[in-house]
Amino acid sequence: MDGARDIFAIPLEDEAYLVYAPLHGVAFAATKGLVGALPGVLAGESSGDGGSGEDGGSAGDGGSREVGKGGGGGKGGGGDEENEGSVAAFAREAGLLRTPPSPVTHRRGAPSPTEVTLFLTTACNLRCTYCYASAGDTPATYMTMDVAKRGIDFVIDNARRAGAPYAGVNYHGGGEPSVHWNLMTESLAYARERAGDLAVIAASAGNGVFTDRQIDWMIANLDGGMSLSFDGLPEVHDKHRPTAQGKGSSPRVMRTMKRFTEAGYPYAVRLTVTAEQIPLLPDSIEFILSNFTPKRVQVEPAYQLGRHEGEPDAETEDFIAAYREAQVRAARFGHELIYSAARVGTLTNHFCGVTQDNFCLSPSGNVSACFEAFSEENEFADIFFYGSSGPGPDGYTFDMDALDRLRGLGVEHRSFCDGCFAKWNCAGDCYHKSLSANGRGEFAGSQRCHITRELVKDQLLTRIATSGGLIWRDGHDGEPCALHGGRDE
Ligand code: SF4
Numbered sequence: 001m002d003g004a005r006d007i008f009a010i011p012l013e014d015e016a017y018l019v020y021a022p023l024h025g026v027a028f029a030a031t032k033g034l035v036g037a038l039p040g041v042l043a044g045e046s047s048g049d050g051g052s053g054e055d056g057g058s059a060g061d062g063g064s065r066e067v068g069k070g071g072g073g074g075k076g077g078g079g080d081e082e083n084e085g086s087v088a089a090f091a092r093e094a095g096l097l098r099t100p101p102s103p104v105t106h107r108r109g110a111p112s113p114t115e116v117t118l119f120l121t122t123a124c125n126l127r128c129t130y131c132y133a134s135a136g137d138t139p140a141t142y143m144t145m146d147v148a149k150r151g152i153d154f155v156i157d158n159a160r161r162a163g164a165p166y167a168g169v170n171y172h173g174g175g176e177p178s179v180h181w182n183l184m185t186e187s188l189a190y191a192r193e194r195a196g197d198l199a200v201i202a203a204s205a206g207n208g209v210f211t212d213r214q215i216d217w218m219i220a221n222l223d224g225g226m227s228l229s230f231d232g233l234p235e236v237h238d239k240h241r242p243t244a245q246g247k248g249s250s251p252r253v254m255r256t257m258k259r260f261t262e263a264g265y266p267y268a269v270r271l272t273v274t275a276e277q278i279p280l281l282p283d284s285i286e287f288i289l290s291n292f293t294p295k296r297v298q299v300e301p302a303y304q305l306g307r308h309e310g311e312p313d314a315e316t317e318d319f320i321a322a323y324r325e326a327q328v329r330a331a332r333f334g335h336e337l338i339y340s341a342a343r344v345g346t347l348t349n350h351f352c353g354v355t356q357d358n359f360c361l362s363p364s365g366n367v368s369a370c371f372e373a374f375s376e377e378n379e380f381a382d383i384f385f386y387g388s389s390g391p392g393p394d395g396y397t398f399d400m401d402a403l404d405r406l407r408g409l410g411v412e413h414r415s416f417c418d419g420c421f422a423k424w425n426c427a428g429d430c431y432h433k434s435l436s437a438n439g440r441g442e443f444a445g446s447q448r449c450h451i452t453r454e455l456v457k458d459q460l461l462t463r464i465a466t467s468g469g470l471i472w473r474d475g476h477d478g479e480p481c482a483l484h485g486g487r488d489e
């Protein structure tokens, strides 16, 4: 009936429904009668194409249905005229009768990023068992100052031209950025000097195994924050995140967090959960929040990539149950856990910066859009690399066909995601992950879809409960790399 409205009825228990209108920023619990009457009301208010009973959803809808699309809709589906009148009043009051703005954005023209992510090195001082990059298994590569400078010059010039409030310099990569310490510190000093009165905001991801001198510098210089990998209970962390010498790294990471906490420094923690550690997730969350003060805590099941390929799957019902229990514990500390694809409050057609001209430089100076495609050797490098240093006016030559293909990967072009109530929150999930899971063919979903929908449902029910129990309404915002965490603002 009214596909543009994107209003979904998600079955709960006992014939109750959760009605979710992501684009309107509205969710409420509903009876079968209300769900039955809504299509007629919406059809009456729309342009007259309503109630036609077209398709009941797609492969990716996860059991929900779009209100008014097939399956029990139609005028008068749930009651008499009087009932319909009150449903119409409710729908109007809830804002469901207005046409919401589209969340779809699409970049065009030559790329003009104002932030650069430098993949400083593939070397690492840890040997995590689930490392997607298998860091330490192959000869390490190191970025040079020339490569870093060229990227920094480019984004500062772009930021100036665009009148942007700041230029961004981020450190990430298939290794540990702080291992290439001189380049980290010197490149940021260069950026701040080169930027003059334009602000430079710097952030990094890291494994937390830092010296005191490094911690001092990070607190003083990485004003955009730090995303630390820490798995919770020390025994859990140490099992999967040993040093290159085979020792547990938790004492070092906890010292870093203690120092960050004492300094009031903004940092986030990311937990990676392997199948056998799922039962310990709630205790791990409690341990972190009892002892430290991260601004955000992100939880992701370990991917079966890199060193973790072939290991037991953690994307399971058990993960959902443990996450729910962990969320209950986190709530006692005033935290809502983050799972990258379940983002109620964010409306977007982009899961991450891959479709938005992410500008990341490999150690060799080539341009990748993806944090996981940090090297030209990556299996999907041909998809994610879209530029190289070259004779272009800004020191780069871009492959516009490759860039346009990346820009075209927004969720609006994924037929599997059509009809999924999480579509505008999840935005199709990590594209690198889906390539690894599905290969290069048409996206056919993954087990993460079920996790995403369950957690989106949880977030909606929590918001309804905290908004008085009847209805929740919201605004929204956007974001960078959902999977690995971006700047911690
Ligand atoms: S979310 Fe996935 S596709 Fe996007 S940058 Fe991160 S790894 Fe790459």
Ligand code: SF4
Pocket: 060, 061, 341, 411, 416, 417, 420, 421, 422, 423, 424, 426, 427, 428, 429, 445, 446, 448, 449, 450, 452, 453
């Ligand atoms: S990838 Fe996300 S939007 Fe697409 S079907 Fe799965 S959960 Fe829904």
